[in-house]
Amino acid sequence: MIYDTIIIGKGPAGISAAVYLVRSGRSVLVLGKDAGALERAESIENYYGFPENVSGAELALRGIAQAERLGVTVLSEEILHLGMDDVWSVKTTEGLYSTKTILIATGKSRTSINVPGFEQYRGKGISFCVTCDGFFYRGKKLALLGAGSYAANEYSELLAFSEDITVFTNGAEITGSFPKNASIVTEKITAFTGEDSVSAITTAEGTVHAIQGVFVALGTAGAASFAATVGVELSGTDIVIDAQHMTNIPGVFAAGDCTGGFLQIAKAVSDGAHAAKGINSYLKNIS
Ligand SMILES: Cc1cc2nc3c(=O)[nH]c(=O)nc-3n(C[C@H](O)[C@H](O)[C@H](O)COP(=O)(O)OP(=O)(O)OC[C@H]3O[C@@H](n4cnc5c(N)ncnc54)[C@H](O)[C@@H]3O)c2cc1C
Known part of the structure; x- marks a missing residue:
């Protein structure tokens, strides 16, 4: 099967995009290895609609449950590699999937180590x-x-x-x-x-x-490594996107913390919605 969109990341950005896309009739697969930044957020008081504070873990579970109820498949798999042939391929620890578009919603990259010389020789070997x-x-x-x-x-x-x-x-x-x-x-x-x-x-x-x-190749592949593999433009470790949330590579979109800016849930959710709109327009144009 070739999905309309595969979303990498089941945090607020990825799940928000999935909800919009599935409600537009798109086939969507969400792949994420864990709850991302939310897993570490003990108590959230600044997100809309929670008069009592909510834990990040609880918010993540609720988002995923909402997407699943609407028909989105959400799988817990680690993505290892992205490739392009006639369509995009997404290689995970469990298998290989095909898709017309990709949304990178992997959160903030943390692929550095704090060792003398590491930053100095980044790009120099x-x-x-x-x-x-x-x-x-x-x-x-x-x-x-x-x-x-x-x-x-x-x-x-x-x-x-x-x-x-x-x-x-x-x-x-x-x-x-x-x-x-x-x-x-x-x-x-x-x-x-x-x-x-x-x-x-x-x-x-x-x-x-x-x-x-x-x-x-520390930890798991993050936004910067996926971007580098498929030629997506970065600014530092942030993915550069246009107003539609598309990167410089047609069909590859990005949303949430991996695009930089205000690293908050509200922004990630908004990004996901905008990216879904951009993906929908793109899919209409290629069909
Ligand atoms: C300790 C802490 C407290 C915070 N408190 C607040 C707060 O009170 N209010 C607030 O608004 N924001 C808070 N934030 C920030 C908020 O959590 C993030 O801005 C938000 O989660 C970003 O959403 P995202 O979807 O972009 O990324 P994330 O939520 O980080 O999700 C990234 C997703 O990508 C997946 N992923 C990454 N790489 C791979 C891979 N190779 N294979 C498979 N999956 C992959 C992860 O598993 C995860 O599912 C907090 C963050 C932290 C760390």
Whole structure:
């Protein structure tokens, strides 16, 4: 089946868009790994319609229940990769889905680590996108930062460019399925060093690992990594959108915290509604 829209994220932005789209007769699939920022919001007092405060977890459950009642399918799956052939493909930990449009509603990206040298070499040997930059690192000695399913997926993509890859988990436990022979360093990273570009990673016990490039796949793929993979324009880590909430890539829309601005539920819900309107117009034009 080819969906009209696949929404990445089941937070306020994604669910709000889903509600509008399904009520316009569109086939919608929402994929999200958890309740996003709401999961950590203990008490919300500034959102419309709750005279008693409400917990973020409760608000998230209510939003999802509302969307499901209207006929939206909401699945708890982690998205690993986006691709484009005749239609968009969305690869998750559980399967592969096809869609005419994508709405990125993944919340605020947190794919950085607070280690000396990391920010300095971002874009100078430190990359966030195997699909975009892997080619430049053919046959080189590479580091891959991460430990989960997203990192394992990036590892398999990176193998097309180099077989000399060391996985650095930065102290995290491996949860992704890496090949048995993968070289893995679990110590905490203490520094990225180099000259014009990064050339070494130092770990907690003082070991200096010479490398020629670093790919970052920490945690789960966020807005910035999806954007980079499909060529969506970013401003810092925020996705750039037009008045219809469409990115520079036709058919790819974004809403909520991942587009920056006022990082609040009210804005995310409004974004979702506007994005649904934009997606509807786009679908009308291509049909
Ligand atoms: C501690 C805390 C307290 C807050 N308190 C308030 C408050 O009182 N009032 C207020 O208005 N706002 C508050 N906020 C902000 C508010 O929660 C956010 O602005 C809002 O949730 C943004 O909605 P969103 O849909 O854009 O993103 P999120 O709610 O963050 O949802 C993002 C979704 O994307 C999914 N996702 C991301 N990456 C992937 C992937 N690779 N695969 C699958 N799914 C993925 C997540 O699982 C999640 O479902 C608070 C935030 C925090 C952290």
